[in-house]
Amino acid sequence: EVQLVESGGGLAQPGGSLRLSCAASGLRFSSHAMSWVRQTPGKGLEWVSAINDRGDSTYYADSVKGRFTISRDDSKSTLFLQMNSLRVDDTAIYYCARDSPVCTAWGQGTLVTVSS
Amino acid sequence: EIVMTQSPATLSVSPGGRATLFCRASQSVSSGLAWYQQKPGQAPKLLIYDASSRATGLPARFTGSGSGTDFTLTISSLQSEDVAIYYCQQYNHWPPGTFGGGTKVEIK
Numbered sequence: 001e002v003q004l005v006e007s008g009g010g011l012a013q014p015g016g017s018l019r020l021s022c023a024a025s026g027l028r029f030s031s032h033a034m035s036w037v038r039q040t041p042g043k044g045l046e047w048v049s050a051i052n053d054r055g056d057s058t059y060y061a062d063s064v065k066g067r068f069t070i071s072r073d074d075s076k077s078t079l080f081l082q083m084n085s086l087r088v089d090d091t092a093i094y095y096c097a098r099d100s101p102v103c104t105a106w107g108q109g110t111l112v113t114v115s116s
Numbered sequence: 117e118i119v120m121t122q123s124p125a126t127l128s129v130s131p132g133g134r135a136t137l138f139c140r141a142s143q144s145v146s147s148g149l150a151w152y153q154q155k156p157g158q159a160p161k162l163l164i165y166d167a168s169s170r171a172t173g174l175p176a177r178f179t180g181s182g183s184g185t186d187f188t189l190t191i192s193s194l195q196s197e198d199v200a201i202y203y204c205q206q207y208n209h210w211p212p213g214t215f216g217g218g219t220k221v222e223i224k
Contacts, residue, residue: 037160045152045160045203045215059211095159101207102150104171106159 002026002105004096009110012086016114022079022096022107029077033100036070036081038092039109046092049081050100059100064090086114118142118209120216122202128224135191137219139204144184148208151180151189154218155200163202164189191221199223 008020022034036048049070050059058070069082079096091114097103119142129135139149151164162171164180167187177192191198204216 044217045205047205047211047213047215050211061212101148101210101213102162102165102205103152103160104162104165106161108159 002098004098004105004107006094006096006107006110009094009112011113011115012083013116014086014088014114016086017082017084018086018112020081020083020094020096020110020112022081024077024079024096024098027098027105029072030074032098034070034072034079035097035100035103036079037095037097037103037106038090038112039095040092043092047101048094051079052100083112086112088114090114117212118145118206118214120204120206120214122204122216122219124219125217126220126222128222129191129194130224131196132193133224135194135198135221137189137191137202137221139182139187139189139216141185141187141206143209145206145208147183148206148210149180149182149187150205150207152203152205153198153200154203160203194221194223196223 003025035050067085071080093109095109096107098105121140147167149167152160154160168180179190201218207213
């Protein structure tokens with residue numbers, strides 16, 4: 001059974017940073033592209049970022065480009081999202097998902113709150 | 117950016133009844149469309165990809181159809197466990213993969 005477990009969410013101040021992690025099990029992690037998708041009550045689901053299976057191509061939504069960095073460690077079957085220069089409107093539940101552009105399996109999400 | 121519009125916002129259907137959900141793209145996305153189901157308190161789950169292909173293990177009562185700009189998700193015989201919010205996502209013009217605003221399906 002595929003399991004994706006996000007961690008690293010929490011409260012951050014505007015302008016601050018957080019690093020999200022997604023630990024994967026039950027899949028051949030290195031064979032899959034991976035995605036981050038976020039969800040807010042007001043804006044619904046928003047695709048954030050993706051990385052290919054080799055880790056040499058990354059993609060970002062315009063709203064996070066230049067502030068967020070996606071990466072992966074295949075030796076640890078872990079996906080990361082480094083979030084810098086956080087804004088209030090980055091507040092959301094962040095989901096890790098297997099594959100891209102279609103998200104074939106999702107984690108339970110981690111809540112990021114950006115507030116002063 | 118492609119805008120995805122879902123209708124209706126809320127759909128109330130009797131148990132065993134048919135639920136028909138609509139998703140419209142602001143321009144053609146060919147067959148690059150997926151449907152996801154999100155039950156209360158849970159993460160989204162993939163139901164349909166490539167407009168009409170079922171995800172592994174999906175019950176046959178779920179059917180996706182359409183191409184271009186207009187798509188439909190049909191639940192042929194609504195069960196109580198189908199109560200959820202359903203989202204469409206286009207990925208023909210990716211990135212980004214834009215989502216619709218969702219349709220909430222309720223039991224009447």
